[in-house]
Amino acid sequence: MGHDRFEEVRRALAQALNLVYAAMPNTEADFCAQITAQRSCGVRRIIIGGGDGTLSLAANMLAETPVVMGILPLGTGNTFAAGLNLPSALSSLARVMATGYVMPIDLGVAQTANGHRYFLNTATLGVSERLTQLLTAESKRKLGWMAWPKGVRRAIAMTPIFQVRLEFRSRVVSFRTRQLIIANGRNLAGPVFALRDASHQDGKLHAFSLGGQDWWSLLKVGMVLLVGRHISDRQAHYEQVREVRVSAEPVMAIDIDGEVWEHTPCTFTVRHGALSVIVPHG
Structure with a gap:
């Protein structure tokens, strides 16, 4: 979270x-040191404020x-929180932290020859790499959600x-x-x-392409996701997998x-159930 909101x-x-x-x-090092210190002291509930990268x-x-x-x-997109139906108002969030219930959720794991990393939301190849480079903290701070459409257009044009x-x-x-998603x-x-048939407790990863080679197929799969429908387009190659x-x-x-x-492969x-989180009742 920013210093101005602390x-x-x-x-x-x-x-x-x-x-x-x-x-x-x-700093990131200080952030990790704080969590390590609290765990060492026997703390069993840690509340983290920030965007999806921090979480x-x-x-x-x-x-x-x-x-x-x-x-x-407290970020721009707050994708993970949206998937858990957490409220956006700070007062409501504080009440959830005090009165909500503990729910075990799934984590994705990416494994290469150099090590592994857990992920909350997605692991992706393609457009997303360029988008990450274009959506700087400064651009998101200035433009908020409006930074995304401009960034996506430029990222698609830059991605072979x-x-x-x-x-x-x-x-x-x-x-x-141009884009592969493991969700x-x-x-x-x-x-x-949103993926209509997915949840953080289904024990599955959802692998699919955001369209094929042409721009029209990318737009078509994107529109399906916008309205929360099941992905059935053959160019999406949608699969539910455990590995x-x-x-x-x-x-x-x-x-x-x-x-x-890291890099492929x-x-x-x-x-x-690899991570326990606090969520609203109901």
Whole structure:
């Protein structure tokens, strides 16, 4: 969260629950050190405020531990929070943190030869890498959601078509596209792009292409997602999987929850109930 909101958030939480400690880390290293210190002290509930990238970093530190993660979505897209039906108003969020219930959720896992990383929302190849580079913190701060349409148009124009190969359940599927998505959970981009048949508790990853080689197919699959319908377009190559190995030609960077991480080839799996979070009742 930004420094300008820290005191506001701290006061709201202190009024709603027994807040023991609050900190505003200045760097990623400080952020990770704060979480490590609280875990070492035996803290079992840690509330994290920030955007999807910050929440994803925290999830990587708290995955498969007894610590429960509270979520204050204070970013631009807030995709993860939208998928959990968390309210946007700070006062309502504080009440959820105080009175909500603990729910175990699935995490995706990306594994390469160099290591692994958990993801909350999506692992992607293609347009998303360029979009991550274009949507700087400064542009999102100035334009908010309006930064996305401009960024998407430029990212599509900058992204070449690539060949992707999926290996799963003794099958091999190969096709050309500008964007591959491996999704964990329902929401793909804020509250707008959603997979109707997915959830953070279904024990599955949802793999699909955002269209084929032509612009029309990309737009067609995008419109299906906008209205929350099931993806049936054949050029989407939609599959529900528990494990999938992805390779690409040329080698492609992997975007994990909005941050460029490793490169293909990569194996994606799902860890059922790997993270406990606080969610609203009902």
